Amino acid sequence: MFKTKWISVLLILLLVFTVVGCGEEDVATDEEVSIDFGYVEWPGATVKTHVVDTIFDYLGYETEMHALMQQPLFQGMEAGDIDAFLAVWLPTMEVNYREYEERGGVEPVRVNLDETLYRTAVPEYVWEAGVRSLEDLHEYGEKFDHEIVGLEPGNDGNIIIQEAIEDDIYQLEEWELTVSSTPAMMSALERAVRNDEWIAFHGWKPHWMNVAYDIKYLDDPEGIWGENDRVKTVARPEIKDESPEFYQFLERFAVTSEIQNEWIYEYGKQERPADEVAAEWIKNNLDLVEEWVVGLSSVEGEDAIEVIEREVQ
DSSP, X not given: OHHHHHHHHHHHHHHHHXXXXXXXXXXXXXXXXXXXXXXXXXXXXXXXXXXXHHHHXXXXXXXXXXXXXXXXXXXXXXXXXXOEEEEXXXXXXXXXXXXXXXXXXXXXXXXXXXXXXXXXXXXXHHHHTTOOBGGGTGGGGGGGXXXXXXXXXXXXXXXXXXXXXXXXXGGOTTOXXXXXXXXXXXXXXXXXXXXXXXXXXXXXXXXXXXXXXXXEEOBOTTOTTOSSXXXXXXXXXXXXXXXXXXXXXXXXXXXXXXXXXXXXIIIIISOOOHHHHHXXXXXXXXXXXXXXXXXXXXXTSOBHHHHHHHHTO
């Protein structure tokens, strides 16, 4: 009788521990979650993503970066393959982004850069010659060969200009958009400036082009480019529960135009590796990094800033 009673007690305890153990396996922790970053291959977005990727690599996370065009990137987030994207330019990226947020596949976290501009630009000597607005392009069409130099396929700026051409906004019906890439567009700009040739292209701030060349952004009275550009961090909604410390970092992470100009200049103009630029910047700016990670821990449970300080020595 006594022996049977104790066997029953032991069986009950074993069942309790088994249930508790199973419950713990169902709870996701930061240690169990890898971070997959998506990014587009713009200089600013590239280095910005490397900075955050490097910080979490220091903290012991498994991290990966995936270079994608906009639509595949948002599709990847909605499918659960991409966890975070640090460079949603709004409102110019609305055409590619909005549907995914409305469906709940992508969640906005915060604005991480609010000193931005994305618009058709020209060299200063073209502006001085009378091209001050998108309305002026038509009058000088032959000097531009009726061409606006754009970026990679699917870029939102390309879509904006292509729609303006198709709808004959600013009398652009006879114009063509040249689809290229950031390096190809910058080469075209450098060549035009060197030869005092006329060029209209997609310009943006922050970028080293604003330091290296005298350029002007054209007025846009029809508002095709939108207004009050800003850059948002967005995340896969589930990551908030799966990796709460990473999400808390995203809620804090923000930079200035000057910081991003520095990144872009070192990577885009000086042609230094993005991971090298990121590691050097982190080492030299631990005060700001500390604001982002204060109170957070590494996957081993150590204080985040202490781990980072040790890593950069």
